[in-house]
Amino acid sequence: MTVNPQAGRLDHVQDADQLFTPRTPRIVAARRLHRRRDRDGSRRFLAEGPQAVREALAAPDVVVELFGTPAALDRYADLAGTAARANVPVSRLTDEALAAVTETMAPQGIVALCVQFDLPLRTALDRRPRLVAALAEIRDPGNAGTVLRTADAAGAGAVIFAGEAVDPYNGKCVRATAGSLFHLDLVRAADPAPVVAELRTAGLTVLAASGHGETDLDDLADAGGLARPTAWLFGSEAHGLPAELAEAADARVRVPLHGRAESLNLAAAAAVCLYASARALRPGGARPAARSA
Known part of the structure; x- marks a missing residue:
């Protein structure tokens, strides 16, 4: 040709x-x-x-x-x-x-x-990512793909599909990533419980995103709690994170709601959390060169 x-x-x-x-x-x-x-x-x-x-x-x-x-x-x-x-x-x-x-x-x-090119969790963590997104029991391929795309945009090094999560190679999920699937390390883990322990062993703070979390995201960021390598745990939109997984995290963090909305959807909440970490993780707090959306 x-x-x-x-x-x-x-x-x-x-x-x-x-x-x-x-x-x-x-x-x-x-x-x-x-x-x-x-x-x-x-x-x-x-x-x-x-x-x-x-x-x-x-x-x-x-x-x-x-x-x-x-x-x-x-x-x-x-x-x-x-x-x-x-x-x-x-x-x-x-x-x-x-x-x-x-x-x-x-x-x-x-x-x-x-x-397919997914990696074992240990291999991905050996590359020392500073920001990781873990999707536990997320079944909707559009949501999962959008979170993966957001994680890529926020500079995450790895995305983990854990437990009974949707297949990241599902056609709708692949399309929702808009090509980001090919940009970062992809991990599939059958059991989400050991994932938390491995993330912590690798030196990452593990934060569970929860609408009922006891820690406010803004307060955590203001106190410097996002300024070290972090892994975010996200659960399904319908059921949230399994209780035992949320309890295993270092903190359960809620996104503050300043208006009258009952909640944020999964993709929006993940974007807020991941970008809060991305901002905190910038070297010296300096703004890096970035492309516009």
Whole structure:
């Protein structure tokens, strides 16, 4: 495959006359990845859309194959060229085959087949992250993906999916991360209880976000309680953190509500907590260079 650098268009794709259909074995196998048991069994997942594909290609040794309709491979010739330079196969497919491997109502024509890349907790902690988000028993993929994206934006080094949490490789979760899935260390832990002990052993203060926490976030920040490496525990929007997990934390912290709202949703509360830590963790309190949202 070659890309014309002048026109920025895809001039040639290997096996250019071949179009994968819904019955092509590789498409049949990719479609099975909509099911968690097949994702876990094969250690593969799908990343849909140009933003997710771009970030996946930027991560080393993650993308196994790039699928796209002829029109999409022409439109996103830069992504096809990146894949080709990385020796990632680029395969053309029909609109019907695209519909088979995507989950959105209006797919953008390009999908990456990726390898799962989650790490053991110990490996992630050996890298000494200063900010960690742990999602315990969070079932909603949109919420989980949004929290992961927020953690990335706040500068977290790792995100942990603990207990009966949603699969981070779930298609809706992957899309909700907007590519952030590929930016930080990802951990899956079957039992959340040992996670707290390991986080503390690694030198992190463990804080449980709770609407009924005895510690006010503003008071904690003003007292310098966020100025050391921190791991935040977040529970499901419907049920919050399991009681035993909240009790195991160093403190249970509530976000102050200054208006009449009954509560914040999970994603908003996580954003407030993570950014409070990000601000406190800045070296010397100086403002780092940052991109605008």
